[in-house]
Every structure is written in structure tokens, then in C-alpha cells.
Amino acid sequence: MATTTPGQNKALLLEAFDTLFNRRDYAAAERFWSDSYIQHSAHIAPGRSGLFDLIRTLPDTLRYENQLIVADGDYVIAHGRFSGNGRAAAWIAADIVRFENGRLAEHWDVLQDEATRAQSASGLPMFGARFPD
Template identity: 65%
Template structure:
């Protein structure tokens, strides 16, 4: 059975994030993000070059872990964790990606520092089943 458009786009976005953030394969990443890529994130420069330049400037310890990937038509929403970026806290991120013709063409995100057990009013972790370690004082 042929995958739906949503299933195909979901797999594409997960591959793109792994390719860029974990494998650091910039040549392959350029084939996954549109040359006319539109960036809405306040943390990333404009276009595909802004995204690639940011990633190249981050430590090689950067990692992306995905917890949830949902797709409907041309839109894919990811819930993930970025770690190893050189900041004191991991980032828990909701990414929204628009896919057209097999390319990532537009992106929005919501980024939040990962809370520790002591900070969590709900008593539940923001990502997965375990809390982030308490930051060093």
C-alpha cells in the first residue's frame, strides 16, 4: 500500500532533522530544505543559509531526539529535545514544518528550556519519562 502524503512528509521531516542536526550532513541537508526556505524562528537567521549557518556554529555534540511526529497533508509537527548545544539547559521544542514537493519550505517553532523535577509544578517531565538533571549551581 502506498504511503499517504502525510506519512511521506512525516518521514521526510524526521530524515531532514536527523540529517542536519545529528549527522551534520550539510550537502544532503541542502537537498531537503528548499533554496527559498522561509524561517519564522526568532533564534535562526533567514532562509536555508541561516539554518545551516546556525547548525555549523553549534558544537558537534548537538543532538536532536524526537518524541512525537504528527502530520496532516503538507504540515508536520514535531515534539523534540535539542541537547548538547552548549547552553545550560536542553531545549524542548515544538517544530511546525510546511512541506511542498518533497522539500521543507517553511518553519515555525516554540522553544522552552527543559524543566527539572524541582521546577515541574505538574510533577511530570516535559520530554520522555525522565526529568533533566538539576543544573549545576
């Protein structure tokens, strides 16, 4: 049974997201996601295959950027942006992942459309230091 540190889990999550979402390398991505991966997202079918099948339906322009990542034990939370998703607005996401044996074992998310300057009551961007164009 392999164990990983919080720092290793953060690095694994960033590499896994880049491999699947940005490079669309499904064969390589399989090594990051557990065979028994549990998906809690309301937008994604169960298991690793549900996630991979969803990504296959999205435009090749889909890109993931990370803003912040924190870890505590086997849990990692990543604040990121999914742009090029074929929708009017990018998704801003908080992805919560539980690691087991060095692989992504369970996932929850909170998604919302990225607000423009005109939509932001706070006057601050949701991701980074500037509003989307």
C-alpha cells in the same frame, strides 16, 4: 510538481533533522530544504543558509531526539529535544514545518528550556518518561 503524503512528510522531516542536526551533513541536508525556505523562528536568520549557519555555530554534541510527530496534509509538527546545545538545559521544541514539492518549505517553532524535577510544577517531565539528569 511532486506531492507527498502526510506519512512521507513525517519520514522526510525525521530524516532531514537527523541529517542536519545529528550527522551535520550539510551537503546531504540541502536536498531536504527548499532553496526558497522561509524561516519564521526569532532565533534563526532567514533562509536555508540562516539555519545551516546557525547549526555550524553550535557544539558538535548537539543532538535531536523526537518524541512525537503528527501530520496534516503539507504540515508536520514534531515535538523533540535538542540536547548538547552548549547551554545549561536542553531545548524542548515544537517544530512546525510546511512541505512543498517534498521539501521543507517553511518553519515555525516554539522553544523552551527543559525543566528539571525541581522546576516542574506539574511534577512531570517535558520530554519522555523521566527528567534530565
